Amino acid sequence: MNRLIALFSLLLVCALTQADQLNVDSVSEQIREAESFHDEARSLTHSWVITARLIEEAKAALADDQLMRADELSKRALRTALASVSQSIREKEVWRNRIPSS
Amino acid sequence: MTRATAFLVALLAAAGASAEPESDRQAFVRYFEQRFPDVEVSAHVDGAYALNEQTREQWLAMEDFPPYEFSVDDGEVLFGASFKDGSGYQDCFGDGNVKQHFPYFDDDRQTVVTLEVAINDCRKASGEEPLAYDGEDIALLAAFIAFASRDSLIDIDVPPGGLAAYEAGKEYYYSRRGQLNFSCSHCHMQMSGMKLRAETLSASVGQVTHWPVYRFKWQEIGPLHRRFVECNEQVGAEGLDYQSETYRNLEYFLTYMSRGLPLNGPASRK
Numbered sequence: 001m002n003r004l005i006a007l008f009s010l011l012l013v014c015a016l017t018q019a020d021q022l023n024v025d026s027v028s029e030q031i032r033e034a035e036s037f038h039d040e041a042r043s044l045t046h047s048w049v050i051t052a053r054l055i056e057e058a059k060a061a062l063a064d065d066q067l068m069r070a071d072e073l074s075k076r077a078l079r080t081a082l083a084s085v086s087q088s089i090r091e092k093e094v095w096r097n098r099i100p101s102s
Numbered sequence: 103m104t105r106a107t108a109f110l111v112a113l114l115a116a117a118g119a120s121a122e123p124e125s126d127r128q129a130f131v132r133y134f135e136q137r138f139p140d141v142e143v144s145a146h147v148d149g150a151y152a153l154n155e156q157t158r159e160q161w162l163a164m165e166d167f168p169p170y171e172f173s174v175d176d177g178e179v180l181f182g183a184s185f186k187d188g189s190g191y192q193d194c195f196g197d198g199n200v201k202q203h204f205p206y207f208d209d210d211r212q213t214v215v216t217l218e219v220a221i222n223d224c225r226k227a228s229g230e231e232p233l234a235y236d237g238e239d240i241a242l243l244a245a246f247i248a249f250a251s252r253d254s255l256i257d258i259d260v261p262p263g264g265l266a267a268y269e270a271g272k273e274y275y276y277s278r279r280g281q282l283n284f285s286c287s288h289c290h291m292q293m294s295g296m297k298l299r300a301e302t303l304s305a306s307v308g309q310v311t312h313w314p315v316y317r318f319k320w321q322e323i324g325p326l327h328r329r330f331v332e333c334n335e336q337v338g339a340e341g342l343d344y345q346s347e348t349y350r351n352l353e354y355f356l357t358y359m360s361r362g363l364p365l366n367g368p369a370s371r372k
Contacts (some may be wrong), residue, residue, distance in 0.1 A: 045274065045348050047340040048281050080281065091277040098276040098287050102122075102129035 022067050030074040031058050037081035046088035051080040123260040123268055123358050130359045133291060134307045146308030147366050153295045154302045161370070170245060170316040170368040173323040177246030180239060185228040191243070194224035198250030201365055202257045205354050207264030214267050214350040217244055218325065235344035241323050244314045248367030256311065256361050264354070271355030274348060275306075281338030286352075289333075301372070310357045312369035323368060326353060 034055055041047040054077035061070035131143055138146075138153065145152040151161045181198060184190045191198075204217040215223070221243055222232035233240040260268045275286045289298070290306040297303075313326040320328075327349045331341030342348050 042340065045342065046277075046279050049335060049338050049340055050281050052340065083281075087278060087283065091279070095273055095276040095278075095285070098285065098291075099126070099272075100129045100133040100291075102125040 022071050024062065024067070027058070027062055027067060027070045027074055030071070030078060031055060031062070034058070034074055034077035034081045037078065037085055041081060041084035041088060044085070044088040046084050046091070048080055048084045051077055051084060054080060123265075126272070127359055127361060131307055134294070134305050137291075138295060138305065143307060144363055146305045147311040147360075147363055149304035149309065149312070149369075149371065150302040152308075153304070157302065164370055168316075169318075169370050170314075170323050173242050173245040173314075173316065174249045174368065177242035177244070177249075180243050181246050185225070185230050187228050189228045191221070191224060194220070194227075195247060198247045199254060201247050201251035201367070202254040204258070205350060205357060206258055207261055207267055207354070209261065209263045212263070213347065214264070214354045216345065216350050216353055217247060218327075218345055219350070235325070235327070238322070241314050241325055244325060245323055245368045248312075248314060248365065251365050252367070253364050256357060256363055256365065258354075258357055258361060260354075260358055267351045268355055268358065270348070271351035271353070274352045275355055279337065279339040280334065282336075284337040286333065306356065306359065308360055308363055310353065310360050311363055311365050312367040314368050316368060316370045318370070318372050 034051065038047055038051045038055065041051070054073050058070050058073035058077055061067075061073055134141075134146065135143060141152055148158070148161075151158040181191045181195075201217055204220065205214045207213075208215045218235055218240055221240060225232055233243075278285045278288070286306070289303050290309065294303050294305040310326060313329075314323050315326075315329070316323045325344065327344040330349050330352065331344070334341040
């Protein structure tokens with residue numbers, strides 16, 4: 001039981017510390033970065049639906065002063081945006097492998 | 103860069119492109135012949151209904167009173183109407199039996215011209231406003247032209263100038279995209295004939311022959327590019343604009359893969 005309380009306290013401290021380091025500017029920058037990679041993926045016809053949705057949700061959370069939620073959503077948006085760009089780079093190399101041999 | 107280097111780069115690029123549409127098509131058709139040895143290649147113009155006897159019977163029963171019939175009639179009325187300058191679609195498309203020649207590569211404009219683009223070109227040449235590619239009128243006109251072109255065999259080619267567009271369409275078809283990381287070829291080659299939930303995945307050969315399609319899901323007739331958007335979104339990728347260059351190139355590649363097959367549009371699908 002004591003260990004459980006200690007773990008819970010640790011998690012609480014971590015969450016509070018993280019919230020303390022967050023600010024509107026850093027989250028906004030994260031959203032902008034996600035948008036930039038998403039636009040790049042879109043120009044390569046490899047953009048993902050989920051990224052656009054996460055960006056919109058992150059913006060809405062930020063506008064609603066839900067900083068931690070906005071941070072979490074923008075991080076996820078950034079991850080999916082990066083994954084879509086890396087998918088386009090990878091596919092440039094391997095798409096020909098799927099052509100049936102003549 | 104010297105001229106010799108530029109020539110070498112161009113030569114290497116051409117070799118890298120390995121654009122051999124006819125050998126591509128033969129390999130593509132052979133793939134489906136081997137995958138479905140009991141199905142004639144020409145039968146794939148009926149899509150998934152060529153692969154599942156039970157759903158084929160249901161579909162044939164629906165075709166007794168085809169839901170696209172009114173669209174063809176409305177399209178015929180639009181097709182017969184005159185533009186303000188007295189000309190009309192007949193001046194561009196004759197009796198409408200032309201779909202077998204679309205899409206084609208326009209060397210002057212260096213782009214793929216689909217039937218929908220040609221319809222708007224025809225309008226613009228007569229001083230009319232172009233139709234919205236996601237609108238009803240263009241789908242109705244395409245439905246009438248598809249009906250007037252029934253049984254004609256797809257007869258397009260890929261001239262040297264069109265190789266880059268063809269290759270771009272081919273690359274799009276074979277590239278994974280979306281969060282689910284699927285390419286068109288994963289669903290419609292490797293998994294063709296298999297079930298995705300309750301639906302049988304159709305083979306890519308013959309997929310372009312029957313558009314526009316009345317889909318019960320849509321409750322209206324719609325163009326091939328609407329299906330492209332839907333396919334993209336089903337794998338978690340963002341769809342593109344109807345008649346975007348990328349989708350026209352994809353249509354060009356897919357249509358060449360079905361070269362020689364009979365047109366049977368419009369059609370109905372679930």
